[in-house]
Amino acid sequence: MNSSVKLYGSDQFGLICGYLFHPVSGSRVISSEQAANWLLQEKDTPSEGFIWLHFNLANTASEKWLARYLQLSEVFYEALHEGVRSTRIEYVDDTLIAVINDVLFDFSFETSDVATLWLSVNERVVISARAKPLRSIDRLRAAVKGGENFTSPVDLLVHLLRDQADVLTLIVRDIADKVDHVEDRLLANKLERNRANLGNARRLLIRLQRLLAPEPSALFRLLNRPPIWMAEDDLQNFRQSTEEFSTVLRDMTSLQERIKLLQEEIAAYINEQNNRSLFVLTTVTVLALPINIIAGLLGMNVGGIPLAESTEGFWVVVCIVATFTAIAGWLAFGRERD
Numbered sequence: 001m002n003s004s005v006k007l008y009g010s011d012q013f014g015l016i017c018g019y020l021f022h023p024v025s026g027s028r029v030i031s032s033e034q035a036a037n038w039l040l041q042e043k044d045t046p047s048e049g050f051i052w053l054h055f056n057l058a059n060t061a062s063e064k065w066l067a068r069y070l071q072l073s074e075v076f077y078e079a080l081h082e083g084v085r086s087t088r089i090e091y092v093d094d095t096l097i098a099v100i101n102d103v104l105f106d107f108s109f110e111t112s113d114v115a116t117l118w119l120s121v122n123e124r125v126v127i128s129a130r131a132k133p134l135r136s137i138d139r140l141r142a143a144v145k146g147g148e149n150f151t152s153p154v155d156l157l158v159h160l161l162r163d164q165a166d167v168l169t170l171i172v173r174d175i176a177d178k179v180d181h182v183e184d185r186l187l188a189n190k191l192e193r194n195r196a197n198l199g200n201a202r203r204l205l206i207r208l209q210r211l212l213a214p215e216p217s218a219l220f221r222l223l224n225r226p227p228i229w230m231a232e233d234d235l236q237n238f239r240q241s242t243e244e245f246s247t248v249l250r251d252m253t254s255l256q257e258r259i260k261l262l263q264e265e266i267a268a269y270i271n272e273q274n275n276r277s278l279f280v281l282t283t284v285t286v287l288a289l290p291i292n293i294i295a296g297l298l299g300m301n302v303g304g305i306p307l308a309e310s311t312e313g314f315w316v317v318v319c320i321v322a323t324f325t326a327i328a329g330w331l332a333f334g335r336e337r338d
Contacts, residue, residue: 014055014062019144021156022049026149032065039069042124050153052126052144054137062129072127073097076120080129087212091222096121098157101211102134102164103171114211119157123229126153136164154234161241168212168248175201176255183262186269198266202259209252283333290324 010016015032022028030038035053055062057080066072073093089098098119117134120127128137140160150156182198219242226235294317298305307313 010056010059010062012061013065014057014059015065016054016056017141018051018053020049020051021150023151024048026147027144036065036069039125046124050124050126052128052153052156054141055127055129057129057131066127070125070127072120076118076127079118086210089219089222091225091227094122094227096154096157096222096227100136100160100164102136103167103208104132104134114207119160121153121157123153123227126156135167136160139163139167152231152234154230154238158234158237158241161238161245164212165241165245165248168208168245168252171208172205172248172251172255175205179255179259179262182266186262186266198259198263202256202263205252205256205259209249209256213249283329286328286331287325290328291321294321294324 011032013032015035018030018032018035019027020030020034020038030051035051038051041047055066057063063077063080073095075090075092075097076095079097079099087098087100089096089100091097096119098117098121100117100119101114102117104113104115115130115132115134117128117130117137119129130137137160140156140163143159143163144150148159150159178197178201223235223239223242226238230238298317307316310316
């Protein structure tokens with residue numbers, strides 16, 4: 001319990017973690033009180049560096065703190081309450097507003113294990129907020145704790161996008177391993193009962209691609225008309241991270257097509273097995289038809305039953321049944337060969 005609170009808990013104002021980045025001294029941890037003092041001082045005497053504050057929206061005090069010490073765009077607050085939407089990054093009111101969907105920290109390959117991270121990025125302040133623990137932002141926190149320094153807010157955002165691409169790559173790799181296993185079992189004619197997991201994996205990939213794929217129009221406008229305060233190196237890194245993310249999305253699309261073809265192959269294989277089982281059942285019914293008919297006729301309790309007084313009657317009936325059964329079998333198996 002103590003470990004969970006340490007990793008994902010927040011203080012009384014909803015702040016999960018805060019870092020102050022300086023181009024010379026590097027990064028250091030700050031509390032909500034220190035962050036408030038830094039923001040107040042920046043209004044009078046701007047200094048070098050920037051600040052990153054990560055909030056937990058499950059704490060209702062977080063939005064009140066943001067409204068008190070920061071003048072964030074109304075678009076950011078509207079995005080907080082609009083629910084889950086596709087990933088987008090847009091430039092509004094001299095601020096980058098990012099809505100990034102990510103998988104939960106305890107992701108278990110379920111379509112519901114996706115939540116949203118909201119960011120507000122300007123020249124001096126990076127604000128991130130989430131309602132549930134997310135995997136990519138946790139990787140970013142681990143990188144900062146490990147001593148990695150960032151030169152600008154955009155550099156921090158680019159690192160987050162690359163972390164998200166890495167997380168998606170791991171998910172795609174795990175699903176691809178499962179697909180490989182099912183494919184190998186199919187080639188060995190040993191289908192498993194859990195082949196329905198292919199459908200779950202495909203639905204998961206479709207949902208992840210729909211939610212995590214950045215809106216092309218917003219990215220196009222941002223890359224062609226970047227903020228004035230965005231350095232050329234940051235813009236180039238941002239463009240590269242976008243290309244890396246697009247590569248992961250293409251891999252997801254290819255894996256979806258592979259799963260689709262594998263599902264069709266499995267369906268054809270199952271239909272073939274069902275047809276063979278139905279043919280065997282029909283063949284057995286046809287082969288048993290002569291003996292059933294003759295037994296029914298000879299079992300009638302009426303007079304005039306042929307061969308009733310003959311000592312060779314039994315063997316004659318056996319020969320007749322065998323002959324008709326052989327003819328029925330020849331017709332049935334002859335059609336199978338055709």
